[in-house]
Amino acid sequence: MKNKAPIYFLLFAIIVFFLGMFFGMIASFQYLLPEFLKEYLPFSKLRPFHVTSVISWIVLCATGSIYFFLTYVEKFKLFSPLLVKLHFIIFLLTGIAIYFSFAFDYTEGREYFAFKPILIVPILIGWILFGINYFKTLYKNVKGWPVYYWMWGTGIVFISYHLMEAHFWLLDFFRLNFIKDFAVQWKSTGSFTGSWNMLVYGISIYLMSKIKKDSDVARNKAAFFFYFLGLTNLMFGWAHHTYLLPTQPWIRYVAYAISMTEWIVLASIIYSWKRSVLKVEKENHPMAYRFLLATDFWIFLNIILALLFSIPAINFFTHGTHITVAHSMGTTIGINTTILFSALFFILHQLYPDFETDRKWVKRGFVSFNISLFFFWISLLIAGGKRSYWMYVSKSGLFSEMQDSLILYYISFFIFGIGIFVSLLIVAFPIFKAFFHKIKT
Amino acid sequence: MSTNSKLYLFVIAFLIAIFAFYNYLVYSSNGYVAVEKLSPMAVKGQQLFQNNRCWSCHQLYGLGGYLGPDLTNVYSDEDKGPLYFKAFLNSGVKSMPKFNFSEEEKDVLVEYMKQVDETGIYPNYDAEIEATGWVKLKYQNEE
Numbered sequence: 001m002k003n004k005a006p007i008y009f010l011l012f013a014i015i016v017f018f019l020g021m022f023f024g025m026i027a028s029f030q031y032l033l034p035e036f037l038k039e040y041l042p043f044s045k046l047r048p049f050h051v052t053s054v055i056s057w058i059v060l061c062a063t064g065s066i067y068f069f070l071t072y073v074e075k076f077k078l079f080s081p082l083l084v085k086l087h088f089i090i091f092l093l094t095g096i097a098i099y100f101s102f103a104f105d106y107t108e109g110r111e112y113f114a115f116k117p118i119l120i121v122p123i124l125i126g127w128i129l130f131g132i133n134y135f136k137t138l139y140k141n142v143k144g145w146p147v148y149y150w151m152w153g154t155g156i157v158f159i160s161y162h163l164m165e166a167h168f169w170l171l172d173f174f175r176l177n178f179i180k181d182f183a184v185q186w187k188s189t190g191s192f193t194g195s196w197n198m199l200v201y202g203i204s205i206y207l208m209s210k211i212k213k214d215s216d217v218a219r220n221k222a223a224f225f226f227y228f229l230g231l232t233n234l235m236f237g238w239a240h241h242t243y244l245l246p247t248q249p250w251i252r253y254v255a256y257a258i259s260m261t262e263w264i265v266l267a268s269i270i271y272s273w274k275r276s277v278l279k280v281e282k283e284n285h286p287m288a289y290r291f292l293l294a295t296d297f298w299i300f301l302n303i304i305l306a307l308l309f310s311i312p313a314i315n316f317f318t319h320g321t322h323i324t325v326a327h328s329m330g331t332t333i334g335i336n337t338t339i340l341f342s343a344l345f346f347i348l349h350q351l352y353p354d355f356e357t358d359r360k361w362v363k364r365g366f367v368s369f370n371i372s373l374f375f376f377w378i379s380l381l382i383a384g385g386k387r388s389y390w391m392y393v394s395k396s397g398l399f400s401e402m403q404d405s406l407i408l409y410y411i412s413f414f415i416f417g418i419g420i421f422v423s424l425l426i427v428a429f430p431i432f433k434a435f436f437h438k439i440k441t
Numbered sequence: 442m443s444t445n446s447k448l449y450l451f452v453i454a455f456l457i458a459i460f461a462f463y464n465y466l467v468y469s470s471n472g473y474v475a476v477e478k479l480s481p482m483a484v485k486g487q488q489l490f491q492n493n494r495c496w497s498c499h500q501l502y503g504l505g506g507y508l509g510p511d512l513t514n515v516y517s518d519e520d521k522g523p524l525y526f527k528a529f530l531n532s533g534v535k536s537m538p539k540f541n542f543s544e545e546e547k548d549v550l551v552e553y554m555k556q557v558d559e560t561g562i563y564p565n566y567d568a569e570i571e572a573t574g575w576v577k578l579k580y581q582n583e584e
Binding site: 045111150154173175179228231236241248256320322403 | 459
């Protein structure tokens with residue numbers, strides 16, 4: 001393997017993932033003991049570390065996986081191997097700069113992008129380099145793209161756009177009009193999530209077609225129909241995040257209408273439940289297969305939740321509660337992370353075909369990860385339900401009293417959060433070791 | 442390039458054209474309630490709010506963190522108000538760290554809260570839930 005940059009991306013992603021989870025665990029402990037480390041590492045400092053690290057895990061792992069698939073599995077000659085290296089170096093140095101920015105309180109930015117706004121420039125340059133390399137490579141090599149190539153291309157373009165849009169607040173045209181500014185801020189973050197989902201869901205279809213050895217999975221009409229449906233939701237479906245913001249009603253009408261199209265996705269999942277797409281060739285990819293099965297389960301749970309709170313009458317009661325957190329944790333961990341771990345195991349098999357991935361401890365880690373995530377998710381749902389009751393039904397008592405009444409669920413959230421961390425550490429350890437070995441040889 | 446690819450490219454181009462027009466409308470659309478633009482003092486308050494990552498724990502319109510209370514209408518809340526808000530800033534209650542804001546900094550934060558308060562209501566207890574699943578919001582200063 002001449003170009004090891006994809007593996008560097010993947011190692012970088014795994015490191016920031018565990019750092020991000022570690023920051024998240026300390027932060028969640030402050031729900032139990034509010035005074036813990038608060039003068040040195042207050043929650044407000046830990047949260048940006050946690051959020052930016054885990055988002056970076058998703059985009060870095062997706063990026064590394066796509067580079068790997070193109071170069072190692074598809075054996076395409078990249079338009080420029082140098083650009084991949086440059087891309088990695090830019091992201092690595094920017095990542096370090098972001099951590100410094102957080103550590104020393106240069107946090108002029110906003111939620112999800114709290115770092116010094118100037119740092120968005122190298123991030124954008126990195127995405128542009130990725131885009132150039134991606135489109136130039138594929139244009140030359142592939143005729144009649146399967147759906148995952150469209151999805152990855154779309155993801156790269158829309159991530160670049162929404163990263164820019166997330167910084168429109170720097171312009172007075174947006175900033176001085178609070179409601180417009182706030183709406184655009186949440187538009188950008190909602191669509192940014194939709195954009196990285198394009199990369200990650202594209203990876204899941206790629207894996208399915210490779211594990212099953214059936215390219216039709218990625219070329220049939222249904223695959224393209226769902227791609228365009230996802231793209232439409234990415235573009236216009238963001239406003240369910242801001243139903244309760246006094247924007248012009250038409251923005252919310254559009255979001256309501258578009259969000260409801262996801263019922264088609266749910267119907268399709270239920271329809272195809274019995275004829276699982278992965279019945280053959282799983283013996284070569286036992287862990288990649290298991291993680292994709294877990295993805296199926298988590299998509300099912302989270303899409304029901306998302307569909308319910310996309311109905312304004314339900315959103316009215318769930319908005320601003322931990323039910324929203326359950327959804328974001330459920331999707332980023334349950335869906336994005338399981339797909340990415342499936343990709344990591346698939347890649348491991350490509351690098352070391354004889355490597356036994358379904359070792360006893362790895363399988364145990366996989367099971368305890370899913371159990372921990374389930375209870376973690378349920379704890380958040382119950383906490384959110386109780387908060388909603390306090391807000392809209394009882395309407396009595398102080399905020400701090402409501403928080404104190406949730407302590408049991410916060411304890412459960414914390415304990416199962418540790419469960420997720422330890423389980424994934426067990427699962428990821430052999431992958432990390434093998435990747436590390438690869439870059440040394 | 443196959444025929445299908447041309448069709449897909451056409452669909453993407455069509456969606457992007459609608460998206461561009463949609464963005465134009467969203468970007469040029471003001472809030473539903475006509476309020477004054479943020480004053481220079483409120484903008485300073487907003488920047489302080491960001492610099493100190495207040496959004497990590499607090500929400501505006503239910504968006505933000507979950508460790509502290511929502512601040513959308515803290516300014517006009519009969520039980521809270523600007524003095525209550527100011528008193529919290531440097532006291533370090535529970536998980537909230539002790540900030541060392543100067544009087545001037547507290548004033549700009551209060552000004553920001555005042556102008557946010559004027560834009561709307563959250564939680565919106567007088568909203569009407571309709572049979573279609575739609576929620577008709579009650580707007581600030583609406584009778």
